[in-house]
Amino acid sequence: MAKIISLFIYIVMFIPLMIIGVLFIVSGMIFPSRMNSLARLTSISVLKCLFVKVKINGKIPKNRSLIIMYNHSSFIDPFLFAYSSPGKTTGITAIENYKYPVFGGMLKRWNAIPIDRTNIETAKKSIEKGQQAFKDGYNVIILPEGTRTVTGKIKKFKKGGFHMAINSKAPILPVGSKGAFDFKPKNRWYIKPGVVELNIGKIIEPNQYDELGVNGLINEVRSQMKDLTGYKLEE
Template sequence: MIMLTKILSIFIYITMSIPLALIGILFVISVIFLPSKMNTFGRLTSICVLKCLFIRLRINGNIPSDRSLILMYNHSCFIDPFLFAYSSPGKTTGITAIENYKLPVFGWMLKKWNAIPIDRSNIQNAKKSIEQGEKAFKEGYNVIILPEGTRTVTGKIKKFKKGGFHMAINTRAPILPIGSKGAFSFKPKNRWYLKPGLVELNVGEIIEPSRYDELGVNGLVNEVREQMKKLTGYELEE
């Protein structure tokens, strides 16, 4: 069974290069001629990528489109950005590791999508990135944040960075936790071959700003982690 999975993985890696090249060409065209349709194209790109990888995506619950939110997801796989782009309604941006900007093609796409780079090794630069996120929220954008910072290698939900929670408190932005389940099984960080199948995005309960004074930063972190645990079925890393 594992051998068949590895053979299928090699087939996917080879065959997906052609449609991904076409997606890249269409992306360049959209940037030049349809800059106002970037979010729409992001969703179409994500659909194509997920189909090429033989992933079935199911969204359980509703992500409101009538208000701006901070969308917090767990981070377990390289396909996560495509899951998030597909599921996020309305104008959306996100905070991403500055290293991603150095990746060929993908880094350029992030720039065109106005993703906000964050350098966690430099506190002052990291604060500036959080301020950019606050500005985007005030301009009506949903802001995607991965509070773990980097992908899990164990399948457990890692400890959270607090920058996104300070941002929520500063802007009085509601937080919506969303748990990604199945992406880690598809392709964990330390395994080369793929296991195509079902990936679920389970939408949690919005945490309203009216609770922030009561919870504080640490309480807010714990609330989101507990929701993530229930939404994904994954254990929390100590």
């Protein structure tokens, strides 16, 4: 049944989804100051077209800039991030995502920061851009696993985002996404419409960084994500 529903959604919703993407790109050019509202509205529209219901448990503070770290499990993750993050928001995303015509255009219009994981020097520059975005008052979304999980377990974390937090003295907010993997994991073609829960964790303040160090900070965020999602940690 899930496969039949998936075929229906893929066929019937393809054109509306493309139209939504193009409208976001064009409206973002006309109303750049309203980018975050447009991103949220677009994300709501995309998720509704895919029959995804989002439940947010907790609140992301609106009165301060944060580095928000999510676990990465599905192609719908970027829309979940834009849907849930208040205020000015950007994120660091794999440069490969820009090869998709409409989706890549949406990322550019959202001012997402591309990162090439195969090139250390350009990756460092992407991290520096993320630090500057935080200083400019943006929330910066980081996916510390780097790529989507294929097992459902939380993967080992890359260190770049944590160095960025330490260097810019930015507080980290872990958020656990539960249900996106069940909706559509990387290695399955069909989808299972349903509920995705976004569980907001506890902010880790910069004054804890000296005591924790990079590895301790990684362990703290992974531990929170495990508790927030109920998923196991990949060894």
